[in-house]
Amino acid sequence: MKRKRKRTMPGGAAGRRERWRQRKRVLPGRMEFLMQHDTLTGLYNRGKMFAETRHMIDAHQDTLFVLLRFDIDRFRLYNSVYGEAEGDKLLIFLAEIIRKHAERFEMCTYGRIIADTFCICQPFDPGILDDQIKDLREYLNEYQKDYLLEPTVGAYVVMEPDLSVEEMYVRAFIGSKKCKHLYASCLGFYDEGEKEREAEETAIMNDMRRAMEQEQFIMFFQPKFALSTDTDFGAEALVRWNHPKAGLIPPGKFIPVFEKIGFIVQLDYYVAEHVCRIIGKWRRDGKNINPVTINLSRVTLLDPELVEVLRKLTEKYHVPVSLLNLEITESAYASDPEQIMAAIHTLRRAGFVTMMDDFGSGYSSLNMLKDIDVDVLKVDMNFLSGGMAAEKGKIILSSVIQMAACLGIPVIVEGVETKEQRDFLDTVGCDYVQGYYYAKPMPQEEYERKYIYRTAE
Numbered sequence: 001m002k003r004k005r006k007r008t009m010p011g012g013a014a015g016r017r018e019r020w021r022q023r024k025r026v027l028p029g030r031m032e033f034l035m036q037h038d039t040l041t042g043l044y045n046r047g048k049m050f051a052e053t054r055h056m057i058d059a060h061q062d063t064l065f066v067l068l069r070f071d072i073d074r075f076r077l078y079n080s081v082y083g084e085a086e087g088d089k090l091l092i093f094l095a096e097i098i099r100k101h102a103e104r105f106e107m108c109t110y111g112r113i114i115a116d117t118f119c120i121c122q123p124f125d126p127g128i129l130d131d132q133i134k135d136l137r138e139y140l141n142e143y144q145k146d147y148l149l150e151p152t153v154g155a156y157v158v159m160e161p162d163l164s165v166e167e168m169y170v171r172a173f174i175g176s177k178k179c180k181h182l183y184a185s186c187l188g189f190y191d192e193g194e195k196e197r198e199a200e201e202t203a204i205m206n207d208m209r210r211a212m213e214q215e216q217f218i219m220f221f222q223p224k225f226a227l228s229t230d231t232d233f234g235a236e237a238l239v240r241w242n243h244p245k246a247g248l249i250p251p252g253k254f255i256p257v258f259e260k261i262g263f264i265v266q267l268d269y270y271v272a273e274h275v276c277r278i279i280g281k282w283r284r285d286g287k288n289i290n291p292v293t294i295n296l297s298r299v300t301l302l303d304p305e306l307v308e309v310l311r312k313l314t315e316k317y318h319v320p321v322s323l324l325n326l327e328i329t330e331s332a333y334a335s336d337p338e339q340i341m342a343a344i345h346t347l348r349r350a351g352f353v354t355m356m357d358d359f360g361s362g363y364s365s366l367n368m369l370k371d372i373d374v375d376v377l378k379v380d381m382n383f384l385s386g387g388m389a390a391e392k393g394k395i396i397l398s399s400v401i402q403m404a405a406c407l408g409i410p411v412i413v414e415g416v417e418t419k420e421q422r423d424f425l426d427t428v429g430c431d432y433v434q435g436y437y438y439a440k441p442m443p444q445e446e447y448e449r450k451y452i453y454r455t456a457e
Contacts, residue, residue: 038112040088041095046119049111050165053121056109057161063107066124067165069172070153072140075116078147090143091116097139101132119169124157133187152176156190174198204257211241212270218242219274221292221447224412224434227426232451234290236327236434237275238441239267259297268300273313276324278444280317287452293325293355298332301343307350321351327378329357341372348373355412359400369407377404381415381435398428405429 036048044052057065072078072090079087091112098118102108110120133153140149154176156168171190178188211217221235241249258264271294282289300306314321326347332340344354355376356369369377379400382393397413404411413425416435425433442450449455 041092041112043095043098043118044109044111046111046113049109049113049119050169052109053165053168056107056121057158057165060107061161064124065121065158065161066129067156067158067168067172068120068122068129068153069113069117069155069169069176070120070136070151071115071117071176073150073152078149081147090149093139093143094118097136101135104128113169119172121158121165121168129155129187137186151186152179153187154178154190155187159192200253201257204254205261207243208254208258208263211243212266216242216244217267217270217274219271219278219444220441221444221451222434222441223439223447223451224293224432225438227422227430227433232290232439233432234292234325235447235451236293236295237271238295239271259299262299264297265300265303268294268296269309271295272310272324276313276317276319279319279323282448282452283318285453289323289452291323291325291353293327295327295329295357298329298340301328301332302339306343307346310347310352311350322353325353325355325376327355327357337371344372344374348375374409376410376412378412378414381413381417381421394424401425401428401430 036045037043038045043049053067072094075087075090078090094116095112095118098110098120102110102120102122105122108120108122110118113119133151136151136153140151143149154172154174156171156175158168171194174194175188175190179185217239218241220238220240222238223232223235225231226233239251241251241254243249255264255267258267275292275294279289279292296306303309310324311321313319314324328340328344347354353375355378356372356374357378359369359377359379377400379397401411401413410431412432412434413430414434416422416425416433416437418437421435422433422437439450
């Protein structure tokens with residue numbers, strides 16, 4: 001019996017081979033497109049956008065460009081609320097806005113970098129840029145009326161065209177941090193001062209661990225005075241960095257960097273140990289010591305080991321907890337009130353005296369004072385600065401002191417620089433003062449000579 005030949009349908013093996021040959025001719029172009037473009041929006045991807053920007057800047061050396069980097073505030077939350085599909089629709093909408101804006105220029109590159117982050121490079125025209133930002137915000141407001149969509153735009157005006165586009169993008173990102181989460185301010189420019197600050201921050205981060213190992217951080221002390229007797233009553237310990245090459249570095253240079261990267265916790269514990277060691281030495285020498293205050297950052301306050309660390313340090317150096325006072329800025333209370341309140345409660349229960357620093361500098365002081373138990377308020381003399389405002393400042397400051405007295409809370413006023421200020425504070429019942437009128441911050445040796453061993457002439 002003859003076997004029937006299997007019939008091949010049109011487009012069988014031969015057809016498949018032909019289609020494969022055709023696909024091979026088309027595939028390279030398609031693959032190249034996919035490698036250079038974002039699959040969701042169709043815009044250039046990061047690599048292609050940066051490469052095209054490089055070509056554009058190199059080809060038009062006489063044109064001043066600006067590189068913009070923007071994203072949407074709380075985009076992850078938007079995704080969580082409305083779902084990823086709606087998030088993708090928003091990204092496609094943003095891509096269309098970018099294409100529309102690009103039509104204003106003969107030369108312009110743009111792309112999606114990652115997630116909700118986009119990048120545009122265009123000739124720098126401040127007027128057009130302002131219009132673009134305004135349009136962007138209006139488009140976003142119209143797109144979703146039930147959710148506040150706010151852009152954050154960082155801008156780097158390309159003053160150094162030979163920089164890599166990657167570095168330009170980083171500078172635009174640094175500019176964007178100036179306005180992140182600030183309502184009504186969504187455009188931030190990178191300035192040349194940022195470069196110096198970046199270099200300073202990098203040098204600080206490179207040196208900080210070695211500095212701690214070599215004990216380059218040293219203690220300065222600024223005395224406090226009881227106003228009723230004009231006699232010194234303890235001091236505030238202030239850290240300085242005695243750098244072997246740069247000399248004495250003030251805290252304003254390195255503290256913000258340490259706070260940013262979390263190294264502030266190690267520094268706070270370093271200061272606590274050194275102050276306990278110093279107080280222990282004074283006590284062994286038979287001196288009658290008044291309390292010394294150290295500053296604690298918000299990050300350190302949230303460390304669950306804080307109380308145990310301080311307790312062990314006071315035991316190690318035989319320092320009564322009443323001699324180690326703890327100063328916390330008002331902004332720390334405002335940033336995470338429930339956790340800070342719990343930390344303060346634990347510290348006070350362990351016997352530590354806590355002070356609220358910079359009282360009145362924020363917007364919720366009275367409310368916080370109602371909710372948080374503190375032992376001492378610290379107020380700055382800035383209340384009394386400036387013309388007519390100084391008179392109002394006197395009224396506010398005297399009211400704060402009287403209110404604290406009613407609550408049984410002593411007040412320390414810092415920044416006292418003149419006899420007139422000192423006399424005013426005396427009349428309104430201030431308890432303690434601190435400032436240049438009495439004494440500036442001084443090295444440990446000088447403070448000991450004048451206020452501990454009393455050997456200064």
